[in-house]
Amino acid sequence: MKVNELAKSLAVTPDTVRFYTRNGFLSPNRNPLNGYKIYSKQDQQRLSFIISARQLGFSVDEIAHILTEADKGHSACSLVREIIEQKLIETEQQFQQTLALRNRLKMAIEDWQDKPDKEPTSEMICHLIEGFSAEH
Secondary structure, eight states: OOHHHHHTTOOOHHHHHHHHTTTTTTOOOEOTTOOEEEEEHHHHHHHHHHHHHHHHHOOOOHHHHHHHHHHHOOOOOHHHHHHHHHHHHHHHHHHHHHHHHHHHHHHHHHHHTTTTOOOOOTTTTTTHHHHHHHHH
């Protein structure tokens, strides 16, 4: 199948197919008559895997590592588990940081509700932020 056909079969753009081809994830053959790249069922399967992995937050480098292991005939499942467990830890940390920021923003809104706007001075740019930082 051609680039457009592969893209359509997996609901991605042709540029997505080209990106993963350029990066060596897909290995199409060339049609000797017209030079078009022809993708196989294996390419379609690999691209489907890549799309699923990207939806789980795997990076391009992580996917490359997983595919390299699979291409060597090794099970990549333990590597996938290791990566996803680390991603969950990182995501949880980011979530907690986002919650803390959300709480600070709510506190700022509440704190600034009745404070007036002030012109900047040589010692102050915006008393709302400067006062908030000092107080909290």
